[in-house]
Amino acid sequence: CLKGTKVTWSGPTLQVWKQKWQKKARWFGGGGSMDRSSDVCFRCGGTGHWASACRALDQRGRCKVGLQGVLQPWLGGFVPLVLTYHVLSPAETPEEVFEALRALGYSSFRPGQEVAIMRVLSGLSTLVVLSTGMGKSLCYQLPAYLYHKRSKCITLVISPLVSLMDDQVSGLPRCLKAVCIHSNMPKSQREAVMEKGEVQVLLLSPEALVGGSGSGCGFLPSADRLPPVAFACIDEAHCVSEWSHNFRPCYLRLCKVLRDRLGVRCFLGLTATATLATARDVVQHLGMPPEEGITVHSAAVPPNLRLSVSMDRDRDEALISLLQGECFGALDSIIVYCTRREETSRIAALIRTWWVHGSALRRRSPAWLADSYHAGLSAAERRRVQKRFMSGQLRVVVATVAFGMGLDKADVRGVVHYNMPKNLESYVQEIGRAGRDGATAHCHLFLDPEGGDLHELRRHIYGDSVDFVTVKKLVQKVFVPCKCLELHQKHQEVTKVRRNLPSFLTHGIIAAPGPRVCYKHERAIPIQPTVEALDLREEAIETLLCYLELHPRRWLELLPPTYSSCRLQCYGGPRQLRDVARSSPPVAVFLARERLEGRDHVHSSSVEFNVVSLSDSMGWEVVLVKRALRQLQWDPRLRRDGRRAGNSGVLVEFGDLSFHLRVYGDLSAEELDSVCDFLHQRVVAREKMALGQLRACFQAFQSVAFQTYGPHPVAEEEQRSSRLKALLSDYFEKEGELGARRRMDATFTTSRPPQLRDWESQARADIRHFLDIRRDEKFSGRAVARIFHGIGSPCFPAQVYGRDRRFWRRYLCMDFHHLARVATEEILATR
Numbered sequence: 001c002l003k004g005t006k007v008t009w010s011g012p013t014l015q016v017w018k019q020k021w022q023k024k025a026r027w028f029g030g031g032g033s034m035d036r037s038s039d040v041c042f043r044c045g046g047t048g049h050w051a052s053a054c055r056a057l058d059q060r061g062r063c064k065v066g067l068q069g070v071l072q073p074w075l076g077g078f079v080p081l082v083l084t085y086h087v088l089s090p091a092e093t094p095e096e097v098f099e100a101l102r103a104l105g106y107s108s109f110r111p112g113q114e115v116a117i118m119r120v121l122s123g124l125s126t127l128v129v130l131s132t133g134m135g136k137s138l139c140y141q142l143p144a145y146l147y148h149k150r151s152k153c154i155t156l157v158i159s160p161l162v163s164l165m166d167d168q169v170s171g172l173p174r175c176l177k178a179v180c181i182h183s184n185m186p187k188s189q190r191e192a193v194m195e196k197g198e199v200q201v202l203l204l205s206p207e208a209l210v211g212g213s214g215s216g217c218g219f220l221p222s223a224d225r226l227p228p229v230a231f232a233c234i235d236e237a238h239c240v241s242e243w244s245h246n247f248r249p250c251y252l253r254l255c256k257v258l259r260d261r262l263g264v265r266c267f268l269g270l271t272a273t274a275t276l277a278t279a280r281d282v283v284q285h286l287g288m289p290p291e292e293g294i295t296v297h298s299a300a301v302p303p304n305l306r307l308s309v310s311m312d313r314d315r316d317e318a319l320i321s322l323l324q325g326e327c328f329g330a331l332d333s334i335i336v337y338c339t340r341r342e343e344t345s346r347i348a349a350l351i352r353t354w355w356v357h358g359s360a361l362r363r364r365s366p367a368w369l370a371d372s373y374h375a376g377l378s379a380a381e382r383r384r385v386q387k388r389f390m391s392g393q394l395r396v397v398v399a400t401v402a403f404g405m406g407l408d409k410a411d412v413r414g415v416v417h418y419n420m421p422k423n424l425e426s427y428v429q430e431i432g433r434a435g436r437d438g439a440t441a442h443c444h445l446f447l448d449p450e451g452g453d454l455h456e457l458r459r460h461i462y463g464d465s466v467d468f469v470t471v472k473k474l475v476q477k478v479f480v481p482c483k484c485l486e487l488h489q490k491h492q493e494v495t496k497v498r499r500n501l502p503s504f505l506t507h508g509i510i511a512a513p514g515p516r517v518c519y520k521h522e523r524a525i526p527i528q529p530t531v532e533a534l535d536l537r538e539e540a541i542e543t544l545l546c547y548l549e550l551h552p553r554r555w556l557e558l559l560p561p562t563y564s565s566c567r568l569q570c571y572g573g574p575r576q577l578r579d580v581a582r583s584s585p586p587v588a589v590f591l592a593r594e595r596l597e598g599r600d601h602v603h604s605s606s607v608e609f610n611v612v613s614l615s616d617s618m619g620w621e622v623v624l625v626k627r628a629l630r631q632l633q634w635d636p637r638l639r640r641d642g643r644r645a646g647n648s649g650v651l652v653e654f655g656d657l658s659f660h661l662r663v664y665g666d667l668s669a670e671e672l673d674s675v676c677d678f679l680h681q682r683v684v685a686r687e688k689m690a691l692g693q694l695r696a697c698f699q700a701f702q703s704v705a706f707q708t709y710g711p712h713p714v715a716e717e718e719q720r721s722s723r724l725k726a727l728l729s730d731y732f733e734k735e736g737e738l739g740a741r742r743r744m745d746a747t748f749t750t751s752r753p754p755q756l757r758d759w760e761s762q763a764r765a766d767i768r769h770f771l772d773i774r775r776d777e778k779f780s781g782r783a784v785a786r787i788f789h790g791i792g793s794p795c796f797p798a799q800v801y802g803r804d805r806r807f808w809r810r811y812l813c814m815d816f817h818h819l820a821r822v823a824t825e826e827i828l829a830t831r
């Protein structure tokens with residue numbers, strides 16, 4: 001491969017290179033796919049990886065000048081041999097690109113689009129941070145169109161909006177043929193997708209690509225069934241960063257899977273909300289040189305949005321007055337955001353009732369006035385509300401954050417926040433749904449002067465927080481001790497003896513690689529039992545595992561979830577099981593080990609074992625072992641009763657969906673302690689960061705808030721709107737979460753600090769009462785604090801514990817950790 005080959009950057013050298021590789025790389029002839037096993041520059045050839053090759057050289061320091069826009073691989077074949085060191089300026093964008101723009105239905109580029117598109121066409125990974133509605137989608141659509149025009153390649157678009165994927169596909173320009181694959185599709189449909197002829201864009205959910213919650217494994221067709229991949233576009237790219245407001249662990253594995261399985265080298269990350277720290281993280285994951293940073297960037301808030309904040313005491317009344325006031329009263333398309341689902345229905349009803357009784361708009365039907373939308377509604381109901389809003393048959397949607405993702409309604413004229421959002425990122429994303437057509441739109445936020453919203457939002461932050469004991473339990477499950485160290489020591493003793501032997505006898509013995517002896521083992525941790533044992537959601541556990549993967553020492557490697565238990569049932573009885581053992585080494589090994597442990601299966605006709613640990617102990621690949629076991633069902637040698645065809649009478653079933661890891665097994669006690677410390681500190685840091693973000697959010701709004709919603713002098717309104725925009729720019733472009741983290745140690749102070757001591761004695765009494773009436777159940781202090789804060793968990797779900805209003809959400813005003821401590825003391829006192 002090219003790695004290690006000395007290539008200096010000049011025409012003749014490349015000619016040599018060409019000759020050297022032309023046998024392997026048919027692509028030099030123009031078109032055709034490449035040998036996938038070869039190096040970066042040859043994978044999926046003809047689709048942009050020429051530029052990747054050049055960048056590889058560039059990163060190794062042999063080419064100092066950026067090659068942006070010169071190596072336009074979509075021009076095909078060897079045209080890029082125009083290897084002058086020259087960076088194309090936007091003025092030099094080829095006419096073909098403008099023709100493509102027109103083919104997609106646009107006459108000119110919007111700010112940022114051209115630069116991003118030219119980079120992608122040059123095979124350069126790019127991060128685009130443009131506010132909502134600025135036209136990020138074109139940044140992948142146009143290159144996808146051009147790449148496909150040149151060679152039959154495909155563009156992958158990873159989008160988290162599974163429920164909207166079908167709409168996204170139908171919303172693409174007609175000249176782009178797109179299909180989607182996601183976990184809500186039946187298997188047959190997923191498999192049929194790629195048979196649909198020439199596809200230019202394939203939309204995938206992250207879980208469909210890397211496997212995730214409940215999916216078992218990724219659904220992506222194997223690399224040989226896919227055309228070469230031109231580039232991969234990652235929508236909502238901030239989800240890659242663990243410091244973002246919306247970190248999704250499966251996003252972390254995304255780039256790796258795309259690189260390893262499909263040879264993707266060019267990534268396009270799209271996001272509307274990334275602070276500097278988040279962007280830096282994303283850039284690293286996309287494999288871009290750090291100095292390139294965010295390549296395309298816009299102001300955090302579009303200039304056509306007018307922002308205002310007020311601290312009205314009676315929010316219901318203020319909302320109604322606002323909606324019929326001078327400014328909002330004239331607007332036809334408004335979204336009202338609330339934090340809680342129940343609130344959306346109540347407020348939608350309030351708007352309808354009030355209007356029917358008191359408004360000049362009485363002649364309009366109440367159904368036109370307002371409706372609610374949240375994730376608890378049926379899919380059909382949600383679709384109905386969205387459709388009515390899109391077509392102008394609904395004036396106000398009162399919704400939770402579930403509404404608006406992927407919404408492309410150009411003329412939303414107003415966004416009202418009935419509650420404060422959990423951070424500034426969410427705020428920017430939500431107000432960005434207004435004024436996408438560029439015309440003026442109004443965004444108003446009601447800030448609770450008592451800080452009630454803060455208590456509510458803090459609940460969500462504590463929802464996934466973990467205590468040290470839980471962390472320790474998880475670490476014990478993950479780092480199961482192995483025998484590598486023991487074996488290595490024995491080996492050392494043998495080699496010591498051998499050292500005294502003549503050298504020709506010791507030839508080939510390799511010394512141990514430093515202090516770490518274990519090369520990692522494959523382990524499976526069943527998801528459901530772990531969720532119950534730790535009382536933590538699956539996503540929260542996955543996040544903790546991700547932290548270990550991201551640690552500089554790479555404590556583990558996360559693999560797609562897998563079924564870990566294998567149940568083998570022989571309908572031919574114990575004799576058939578013995579035959580199975582004769583033809584299947586894994587089964588033989590399992591039975592032999594069982595015998596050594598004193599468990600005999602002579603009279604059994606079925607066995608059950610952990611296929612992952614068995615494969616690992618044999619040094620075999622899990623996939624191969626599973627395949628071989630499955631084939632036992634059709635093995636003719638195992639057929640009974642003289643049957644000549646059909647199945648063998650052996651049933652093989654896999655169960656227990658598990659986290660699948662490759663992990664060290666020889667960690668010392670100190671190392672295990674440091675892993676626990678690291679994980680716990682990480683969780684605490686994240687919690688503090690989220691609290692810091694919440695605080696930053698509150699302070700920003702408070703600093704520009706009016707006492708009431710209005711009316712106010714226009715100049716004053718404009719001045720406060722600009723001030724809020726400046727604060728938002730600072731947050732995203734300068735200070736980011738770093739500032740929030742700096743302040744994270746500070747505790748919240750609202751205008752009326754809670755009387756902790758009073759609450760504490762009352763809380764103690766309630767905790768004792770709670771424990772008394774639930775004497776049969778086992779609680780930890782944290783579990784009690786969660787219930788008293790109204791936070792559901794796998795073992796103590798809201799549906800069950802939320803019914804008893806005497807305790808549920810009762811102590812929102814009390815600090816969560818303090819409450820957990822008090823509860824622990826009370827639990828210990830009852831023992």
Ligand SMILES: Nc1ncnc2c1ncn2[C@@H]1O[C@H](COP(=O)(O)OP(=O)(O)OP(=O)(O)O)[C@@H](O)[C@H]1O
Pocket residue numbers: 106107108109110113130131132133134135136137138272406407408436
């Ligand atoms: N160059 C352009 N000229 C005119 N209209 C454009 C251009 N690019 C995009 N648009 C239009 O702008 C609207 C918003 O585009 P798009 O959905 O790509 O925005 P976005 O930045 O991805 O928004 P979001 O963050 O909400 O997903 C679309 O209706 C699209 O047709």
